[in-house]
Amino acid sequence: MRLAGPADRSCGEPPGIVPGVDPDLHFLHLDGARALYTSQVEAVLAGLERAAAAESMMCVSGPAGCGKTFAVHAALTTRCDLAAHHVPLRSNPGAEDIRTALHHTLAPDKPRPKDPLAADTAIRATLRTHLRVLVFDEAHQISDSGFEYIRYLYDDLDTRLCVVLIEGQKGHGALRRQQMLHSRTAAWLHLTALPPDEARHAVPALHPLWHNTPIQALESADARYARGNLRRWAALTDLALRVMARTGHTDADEAFLHRLIDRLDTTLAPRPRRP
Known part of the structure; x- marks a missing residue:
């Protein structure tokens, strides 16, 4: 579309x-x-198309109310061929929080295995079936261990994954300081009013x-x-x-x-x- x-x-x-x-x-x-x-939706859609084609990451930042989250939702709606998942996170999530949120997002009808290794195996198996877009809002709040867990999933050679990170105004620059993102990100977008x-x-x-x-x-x-x-x-x-x-x-x-x-x-x- x-x-x-x-x-x-x-x-x-x-x-x-x-x-x-x-x-x-x-x-x-x-x-x-x-x-x-x-124009924000247009910019995000162009960035999403680059990131999805490369199975890479996209980072979106900008002041409150400028339309970051809306633009991501709208862009994903126009790309109905992409399987998109908006991952709900609590404040300052770590690896275990993201593991749990991903399991409930990707397999909402199945209980999460208590063993972290078993949970990771199930998540990675799901991410290997076809390309999926994982959207994390307020991504500047993700802890270092949380980012490392995202990297762990992304660097699995068999997963097919595009990650969209939306950064709030108060966390301006937080994503730029994450070294793991620099070589894995196809689009850095800063939206304005x-x-x-x-x-x-x-x-x-x-x-x-x-x-x-x-x-x-x-x-x-x-x-x-x-x-x-x-x-x-x-x-x-x-x-x-x-x-x-x-x-x-x-x-x-x-x-x-x-x-x-x-x-x-x-x-x-x-x-x-x-x-």
Whole structure:
């Protein structure tokens, strides 16, 4: 499946919708929100294709709310030929935690063998059947022993494995310090918020509330509050809908938007300058 991405659109055309991705997972349970094919999704999909073809690793980093996890989910949805597994981990997981999480992810209907060697044998046998993509979110929290266990599975000559590591903002640089990743990683991606020219068209596509809002009002709100961060736009949309339902207000104009923003925390790192 190939979706129209930013490179396929004119600057005045809204982003496409990613079918099969539940926006509810990413946008605050916001009723009516849509899963958008943004430049972040496009970048992650390109990186995923390189990593999967090489049966290698991909590392994705970026500030909170910029769409890292969403972009990975969306990219994997477009590559329905890949068997993807999102591995849930507790904070600061070690080798034993990852062993247990992998067993429950790959074989949810089977009890995990108590013996670590037997558990490893079962996991490796599963990873040898066909190419699998293992996704680890908040990967900067993985301990050294956890990374060593991932390396142990990856370096098995018979396993077919692509590993996607998503690094949170507070762990910036943590993956770069892992020497085991450097020779095994096909793509290092750092995602940023949407640039203004993309955000101005993404916001109306994100939710029907903004379909009739003047573009100047959206640009003003984006510059003051969201700065290309779709998670912040989801929060603003949710607040607007609740206020409208309570007060009967129907016009999402610039004055209304800025009254809402006055009630929100506008603190956010400045949008990075592009070279």
